[in-house]
Amino acid sequence: MRSRDVPVSVDSDSEQAFSLLADETRLAILRALAESPHEPLTFSQLREQVGVTDSGRFNYHLGKLTDLFVKKSEAGYELRLAGWNIVGAILSGAYTRGDDVGPVAVDPPCPRCNGQVEATYVDERVHVRCADCDKTILDAGIPPGVLEGYDDASFPEVAERFVLSLFSQARDGFCASCQGRMDPRLITTVEDLGPKDVCEDAQAVYSCTRCSEEHIAGIGMAYLDHPAVVSFYYDHDVDLSQPHLWGTAWRDKPVLTVVSDDPLRATVDFEVDDETLTLTIDETLEVHDVKRSPAP
Known part of the structure; x- marks a missing residue:
């Protein structure tokens, strides 16, 4: 797996958006708003939490974020979805x-x-x-x-x-x-x-x-949550809601067999104990048929 x-190209609008974040004060503003998810903060409350004494300087940085990352209303300031995404990326350690x-x-x-x-x-x-x-x-x-x-x-x-x-x-x-x-x-x-x-x-x-x-993964990953596959393994005392990425359920990997080329059709056989579950799929991984039979 x-x-x-x-790597992807970044358009000019995206570059401009990220350039707005190239300042510690602006990032601090986003994090302060994230710490108040249910109640907007007034200008004074937000400036106090960020710790900037110069009101004019703070207003300049806040203005750069407003509309794209921060929403302003009569109640105060709060994060837009784009702002939440930036804070989430920072907290996840993405940068x-x-x-x-x-x-x-x-x-x-x-x-x-x-x-x-x-x-x-x-x-x-x-x-x-x-x-x-x-x-x-x-x-x-x-x-x-x-x-x-x-x-x-x-x-x-x-x-x-x-x-x-x-x-x-x-x-x-x-x-x-x-x-x-x-x-x-x-x-x-x-x-x-x-x-x-x-x-x-x-x-x-x-x-x-x-x-x-x-x-990219083995074919079995495409059907980890398919109802027929889930019930098939559950009938054999294997709970696929539990992690099985390299566990017992996928140790014997499903077998893929191409049965026609135009249109492309293939079968995927899942075998447990004395029974086989067969899915017939197409090139988009859509399932067209499901069959259970005794294992050969």
Whole structure:
């Protein structure tokens, strides 16, 4: 599984918006308003919280933020959605580097060689890899703020839950980075996806139409919340609402078989115990048919 961040161009309006934040006083204004989410602050209250004694200087900086990041009303000042997004990014650690973590041992063992799986967090990316055969299981960017408040031993589980949330949002059609539209597609040749140590089993791709971010994973991730898949595993005492990114439910990865090329149709077989669940899907990962049968 891979979550890839792709550099994108920034238009002049965006550059101008971010240039307004290139001042400590303006960032302090946004954070002060975030600390009063349910009640607007008057000019005097806001200036006092920020700690600026020069009223004219403070008014200048506040004026630069008003309309785009800050809303002014008769009751006072409060954050607009854009302002909340900036504060959220700051608190998440998106613009600051966190401490490196790991390697931390991860259960269960490697699905390829049964070796020890380890997780590391370096340069704001989590990397889960087998220490024996070097198979990459997960590679994804994670803001440092996600891991704040957790000890090192908990970080693999926290990282797993965060990555699952990214894919859940992508399956719903929204980019976690820019809120643009995510388009899903089926890839049947992994050579098109990049380094094999990352994409070896990848066949489901979610691409943002706005910022070019991509999430790439094994085909099973596309159907982690599909009702037929959830009920199938639940009938076999596996609860998919619990983290299973590299756990028992996905240790034996689903099998993808192309059954026609024009239009593209493929089957995805999930096998547990003596039963098989088969989904028939198209190039956009839409499910056209569901069938349960005894395992061959």
